[in-house]
Amino acid sequence: MGLQGIRPSVSTDPRNWEAEAKKALSANAFGYVAGGAGERATMDSNRAAFRKWSILPRMLQGNTHRDLSVELFGRKYPNPLLMAPVGVNKIFHNDGEQECSVPYIMSTAASASIEEMAAASDGHKWFQLYWPMRKDDDITISMLQRAQKAGVEVLVVTLDLWALSWRPADLDNAYVPFFLGIGDQIGFSDPVFQKKYQQQSGKSIEDDVRAAAMNWEGVVFSGEAHKWEDLELLKANWKGPIVLKGIQTVEDANLAVQHGMDGIIVDNHGGRQYDGAVGSLDMLPEIVDAVGDKLTVLFGSGIRTGADVMKAIALGAKACLVGRPIIYGLAADGEAGATHVLKCMLADLDMNLGLVGLTSCRDLKRNILRRNEGFLPHAATSN
Numbered sequence: 001m002g003l004q005g006i007r008p009s010v011s012t013d014p015r016n017w018e019a020e021a022k023k024a025l026s027a028n029a030f031g032y033v034a035g036g037a038g039e040r041a042t043m044d045s046n047r048a049a050f051r052k053w054s055i056l057p058r059m060l061q062g063n064t065h066r067d068l069s070v071e072l073f074g075r076k077y078p079n080p081l082l083m084a085p086v087g088v089n090k091i092f093h094n095d096g097e098q099e100c101s102v103p104y105i106m107s108t109a110a111s112a113s114i115e116e117m118a119a120a121s122d123g124h125k126w127f128q129l130y131w132p133m134r135k136d137d138d139i140t141i142s143m144l145q146r147a148q149k150a151g152v153e154v155l156v157v158t159l160d161l162w163a164l165s166w167r168p169a170d171l172d173n174a175y176v177p178f179f180l181g182i183g184d185q186i187g188f189s190d191p192v193f194q195k196k197y198q199q200q201s202g203k204s205i206e207d208d209v210r211a212a213a214m215n216w217e218g219v220v221f222s223g224e225a226h227k228w229e230d231l232e233l234l235k236a237n238w239k240g241p242i243v244l245k246g247i248q249t250v251e252d253a254n255l256a257v258q259h260g261m262d263g264i265i266v267d268n269h270g271g272r273q274y275d276g277a278v279g280s281l282d283m284l285p286e287i288v289d290a291v292g293d294k295l296t297v298l299f300g301s302g303i304r305t306g307a308d309v310m311k312a313i314a315l316g317a318k319a320c321l322v323g324r325p326i327i328y329g330l331a332a333d334g335e336a337g338a339t340h341v342l343k344c345m346l347a348d349l350d351m352n353l354g355l356v357g358l359t360s361c362r363d364l365k366r367n368i369l370r371r372n373e374g375f376l377p378h379a380a381t382s383n
């Protein structure tokens with residue numbers, strides 16, 4: 001469209017998306033999406049980690065046509081991007097959850113029920129679990145059964161948010177969207193939760209949505225941590241691949257293998273959960289070296305450009321999760337804006353892959369990268 005003189009309604013430059021979302025959102029909603037834990041040092045490390053690697057471009061490769069497809073858990077995907085699970089989507093735009101050629105990992109904290117999201121999607125379906133404590137195993141099992149019935153193929157279990165972190169932006173704004181009942185639809189529509197809540201409180205959810213929201217948050221973010229052995233419950237109640245989200249060390253990656261997991265997502269929640277930590281991409285190579293031939297390694301946190309995707313895949317990830325950029329697009333222009341951001345990232349990936357001489361995601365190996373020692377070309381920091 002740019003070549004026909006039509007300016008896009010949302011920028012094509014990944015560095016502008018956050019600012020465009022800021023213009024469109026309330027200060028509370030913007031603080032929630034753009035914010036992170038503590039002084040956001042983990043967020044900065046996530047971006048800086050990409051600058052430690054540079055791509056080696058090759059010429060005269062005859063690679064006019066490129067193939068971005070990848071295979072995950074025995075199924076083919078048209079490209080290596082996945083929409084990261086993102087909760088409370090309704091605070092960013094009324095369109096809430098949306099659909100395009102990139103699979104959407106439905107969040108437990110989504111603004112719609114599992115059944116509604118599944119009905120709106122004709123592609124591969126993934127579901128991300130915020131995992132209730134053992135006293136609420138019946139609710140966990142109910143959510144898994146609903147997801148399975150709705151046609152979900154892959155279960156993603158998020159490990160790094162069993163309690164909400166210290167997030168100064170939200171604390172200063174006194175803003176907790178899910179206490180207002182936003183992002184609680186999966187709980188509110190769950191028959192086992194409904195029954196338990198009625199028995200405990202003598203009330204129905206509609207009687208007092210705020211009280212029900214507090215109760216549901218107590219179920220999913222109780223502040224109590226699970227143990228590795230607890231994964232047996234999920235294995236016994238899920239037919240299909242299970243992927244652990246939030247792995248950042250070789251030790252935990254090895255434990256995921258020992259506990260029979262099918263995949264891991266090397267991801268630190270986009271720096272939203274703990275501060276002063278290592279950049280997610282910094283940990284990818286050694287984790288892939290340890291477990292890459294035993295389970296599927298996916299990557300997330302800090303992905304903004306096609307080059308970022310190339311680096312993560314060259315370092316051994318099979319696909320990449322994109323979080324905030326899609327929400328920024330959603331905020332700026334609803335479903336069209338979210339789709340625009342994804343299309344920009346895919347076009348950037350395709351052109352960049354081609355112009356450095358590659359034909360397919362399968363060509364993305366470590367030998368296309370050079371590690372930058374010492375000088376690092378500017379590490380972008382967030383707002």
Ligand SMILES: Cc1cc2nc3c(=O)[nH]c(=O)nc-3n(C[C@H](O)[C@H](O)[C@H](O)COP(=O)(O)O)c2cc1C
Pocket residue numbers: 032033034046084085086087088107108109110128158245267268269270271272300301302303321322323324325327
């Ligand atoms: C507003 C927002 C809500 C999120 N909600 C969830 C969620 O419900 N479940 C989850 O596993 N991760 C959640 N995440 C984390 C993302 O799935 C992902 O790990 C992170 O955004 C990746 O980093 P990036 O934003 O730098 O791409 C959320 C992230 C954001 C920005």
Ligand SMILES: O=C(O)C(=O)c1ccccc1
Pocket residue numbers: 086087088109161178183269272
């Ligand atoms: O904000 C988040 O990072 C997140 O994962 C979340 C947690 C609870 C509700 C919505 C999103």
